[in-house]
Amino acid sequence: MMARMLPWFAPRIALLPMALVALLGYLGAAGWTLWISLTGSRTFPSGGFIGLAQYRRLFDNERWLLSLHNLALYGVLFVLACVLLGFLLAVFIDQDVRGEGALRTIFLYPYAMSFVATGLVWQWLLTPGDGIDGAIRALGFPHFHLDWIVSQDMAIVAVVLATVWQASGLVMALVLAGLRGIDGEIWKAARLDGIPAWRVYLQIVVPMLWPTFATVLLLLATAVAKLYDAVVAMTQGGPGIASEVPAKFIMDHLFLRSNVGLASAGAVLLLLPVLALLAPYAYARSRGARREAA
Amino acid sequence: MYGIRKIASCMLLGVGLWASAMPGAHVGPQAVAQAEVIHWWTSGGESAAIKQVAHAYRQAGGAWVDSAIAGGDQSRAVTVNRIIGGDPPTAAQFNTSKQFLDIIEEDMLNPVDDLARREDWDRVLPQPIVDAIKVGGHYYAVPMNIHMQTWIWYSKAAFERAGIAREPQTMDELFAALDRLKAAGLIPLAHGGQGWQETILFSMVLANMGGRELYLRVIRDRDQQAIRSPQFRQVLQAYKRLKTYVDPASPGRNWNDATALVIAGRAGIQIMGDWAKGEFTAAGQQPGREFGCLPGLGANSPYLIQGDVFVFPKTDRPEALRAQKLMAEVVERPAVQLAFNQLKGSIPVRTDADESAFDACARKGMAILRDRARPVGVAEVYLTPDQNGALQDVLTAYWNTAMPAERAQGSIASALRY
Numbered sequence A: 001m002m003a004r005m006l007p008w009f010a011p012r013i014a015l016l017p018m019a020l021v022a023l024l025g026y027l028g029a030a031g032w033t034l035w036i037s038l039t040g041s042r043t044f045p046s047g048g049f050i051g052l053a054q055y056r057r058l059f060d061n062e063r064w065l066l067s068l069h070n071l072a073l074y075g076v077l078f079v080l081a082c083v084l085l086g087f088l089l090a091v092f093i094d095q096d097v098r099g100e101g102a103l104r105t106i107f108l109y110p111y112a113m114s115f116v117a118t119g120l121v122w123q124w125l126l127t128p129g130d131g132i133d134g135a136i137r138a139l140g141f142p143h144f145h146l147d148w149i150v151s152q153d154m155a156i157v158a159v160v161l162a163t164v165w166q167a168s169g170l171v172m173a174l175v176l177a178g179l180r181g182i183d184g185e186i187w188k189a190a191r192l193d194g195i196p197a198w199r200v201y202l203q204i205v206v207p208m209l210w211p212t213f214a215t216v217l218l219l220l221a222t223a224v225a226k227l228y229d230a231v232v233a234m235t236q237g238g239p240g241i242a243s244e245v246p247a248k249f250i251m252d253h254l255f256l257r258s259n260v261g262l263a264s265a266g267a268v269l270l271l272l273p274v275l276a277l278l279a280p281y282a283y284a285r286s287r288g289a290r291r292e293a294a
Numbered sequence B: 001m002y003g004i005r006k007i008a009s010c011m012l013l014g015v016g017l018w019a020s021a022m023p024g025a026h027v028g029p030q031a032v033a034q035a036e037v038i039h040w041w042t043s044g045g046e047s048a049a050i051k052q053v054a055h056a057y058r059q060a061g062g063a064w065v066d067s068a069i070a071g072g073d074q075s076r077a078v079t080v081n082r083i084i085g086g087d088p089p090t091a092a093q094f095n096t097s098k099q100f101l102d103i104i105e106e107d108m109l110n111p112v113d114d115l116a117r118r119e120d121w122d123r124v125l126p127q128p129i130v131d132a133i134k135v136g137g138h139y140y141a142v143p144m145n146i147h148m149q150t151w152i153w154y155s156k157a158a159f160e161r162a163g164i165a166r167e168p169q170t171m172d173e174l175f176a177a178l179d180r181l182k183a184a185g186l187i188p189l190a191h192g193g194q195g196w197q198e199t200i201l202f203s204m205v206l207a208n209m210g211g212r213e214l215y216l217r218v219i220r221d222r223d224q225q226a227i228r229s230p231q232f233r234q235v236l237q238a239y240k241r242l243k244t245y246v247d248p249a250s251p252g253r254n255w256n257d258a259t260a261l262v263i264a265g266r267a268g269i270q271i272m273g274d275w276a277k278g279e280f281t282a283a284g285q286q287p288g289r290e291f292g293c294l295p296g297l298g299a300n301s302p303y304l305i306q307g308d309v310f311v312f313p314k315t316d317r318p319e320a321l322r323a324q325k326l327m328a329e330v331v332e333r334p335a336v337q338l339a340f341n342q343l344k345g346s347i348p349v350r351t352d353a354d355e356s357a358f359d360a361c362a363r364k365g366m367a368i369l370r371d372r373a374r375p376v377g378v379a380e381v382y383l384t385p386d387q388n389g390a391l392q393d394v395l396t397a398y399w400n401t402a403m404p405a406e407r408a409q410g411s412i413a414s415a416l417r418y
Helices: A002-036 A053-058 A062-093 A100-112 A115-126 A131-138 A155-180 A184-193 A197-208 A210-225 A229-234 A246-256 A260-293 B002-020 B044-059 B072-084 B101-105 B113-119 B127-133 B156-162 B171-183 B195-220 B230-245 B255-263 B274-282 B318-331 B334-344 B360-370 B385-400 B405-417
Strands: B033-039 B062-068 B091-095 B141-143 B151-155 B187-189 B267-272 B291-294 B303-306 B308-311 B375-377
Touching: A002 A260, A053 A260, A062 A100, A062 A155, A062 A210, A062 A246, A062 B385, A100 A155, A115 A131, A115 A155, A115 A229, A155 A210, A155 A229, A184 A197, A197 A210, A210 A260, A246 A260, A246 B072, A246 B385, B033 B044, B033 B072, B033 B318, B044 B062, B044 B318, B044 B334, B062 B318, B072 B091, B113 B318, B127 B141, B127 B375, B141 B318, B151 B156, B151 B255, B151 B274, B156 B171, B156 B267, B156 B291, B171 B187, B171 B195, B171 B230, B171 B267, B187 B230, B195 B230, B195 B267, B195 B303, B195 B375, B195 B385, B230 B385, B230 B405, B255 B267, B255 B274, B267 B274, B274 B360, B291 B360, B303 B360, B308 B318, B318 B334, B385 B405
Parallel strands: B033 B062, B033 B091, B187 B267, B303 B375
Antiparallel strands: B091 B308, B141 B308, B151 B267, B151 B291
16 A cells, blocks of 8 residues: 555655745745735834735835836837847857857857846946947047936836846747757748748747747746846936836835835735736646647 | 845854854853944944944943944844844944834834933933934934034135135025036036935925925925925925036936035035035045035024934843943943044034034034024934935936926825825
8 A cells, every 4th residue: 555655645745845935935925925015014024904005105106106117118128129139149040150159158148147247337338428438439429429327218228228138148049949949841841832031930930939939928027027136236226216116116115215014015016917927828838738638 | 236235244244143153252241241233334434433432342341343234224234134033233323313213113122211311311412313312201322423414515716716705695695606606617516416415405405495494394294285385396496406507427426526526626516414524634625725614504504413323222131231331331422422423524412522623614513503493303313214215216306307396296295195
């Protein structure tokens, strides 16, 4: 009896620690955050229940609203630019270029750097008077002007620029792996039919790569939601509050402004879009798995 | 940068933990009173100042374990985390503000009422300081120093070049002086475009233009009607008008770089706390000779004060209690106060302190402090950290964008409503 039960038990026991960590560490912490967001906690997570007051306060706060707006703008620009650039780089490398290994390393290399280091480097590059601005002017274009990082409207785009530079290499690596998995017969068939390469990519290869793109989108979306360090390193949320993002709002209120309740409310709201993105993906995955099993 | 600071503070925290676990800390009641002190006085002048305190504490027979953590935010976060975690330091620095009010309300600090009674703090400390450290009739912090945040520093050479004969006494005269500086081709107002520096400009305008009454109604009482009044709107407009006197390179600039512009005579005026004086003296300049210091516009202008305190987290270990008692007593000694504040650039907390050893600017400040009608606290003294932060967010957004004054009024009302 025991001998027969063992194969059933062993993997489950092995998985138990992981399951406990997931339950307590992730779900437990999320539940705790949700509870704190309904209290009037300040420095200590010990306030009494006050209902949705923290959420009401959040939406009466100009900086929070601007942060949400910035996050949406950043998210769209960052994801689009990363996917487009990463895909083009992958296609470029997929053309059997010489020195593929070296190029792949170069394109992927920025990903090995943290957002903090990336942010600092780009802050220097984008400082008006120095960096790119100064270099191009010194090359003989005295009217060239690049002041994104100190501009109210463009500061967040400057952050997009730096983070796209960092993350598009990862997209390239993932898409390239996907491209290598495409059956060579398809290309042969397309060539026989005289279909131009760009149409093969757009109408055959890209649809075949959808699981890769789903993974890419998921990775990029989480990077968007937790955007914090690049902003701190590049603009500190400035000029003024022009490049503030929700994660920075949360961190500031947790540690500097002693309002754990308001910070938790922000964190809960930040979790919602992530869940909204994650749920359809998980659903599609589970349906796919069931279809394969059937 | 944040990450690096965090790692550094963790490492320092580790050093502190290791130090407090060293043999000798728990030997018995006859051992030396060992005090582990968390503070953020890490810059040159600051660390020289706190070394004076540490020296005096050792002279008094105690053992000082220094846990310096760069950055006030980081330092306070470490203190709070250690208090929550049940391993509090013997003493920790905070600003004279509401930063430690929550810790008091959780009953996690030891009061220092004995010392306060013996030293007659009710009488000799300025009221805004008492307001911040006395809660529910008990004193919970030992004040170290007083900083005045809104000094008007000006370059004598720049004033001469612009043909400004006398120091401005009203807001109109200040704007007139700025106009003349501009006409002379100088940077009229040296400003570092960071949120907290913009808050200083705003506080200066509010205090000098709105006067003590409007200042306290807005900042202390958070009076919605006062915030929406036409008088307050004029203050906001005057604050924004200052921006027309700032050079385009100001966004993100550090305060000491702005001071350097005044020192070099390239800019006329900077509005900054008394810590800026250290930059002038380090450059070999003297008050009244190369630069001037104005504590405010007119003889009755409010004097916006703030400072640093030590708090003593609750403990029932007798040796820790002894260390806390000894330290509270040592830091309030007149000689320690004098040595610390001269190096720090601030002034002593007691209104009866000896002023002969201080420079002309500090003496001006000490004289004003004795006039009970003039000192008021800076925003942090009256507002919780998150109210203060929300106010700063609005002020910096208003300064940096084309936001109309009416909307700024509404946003400030929202920021201070909670």
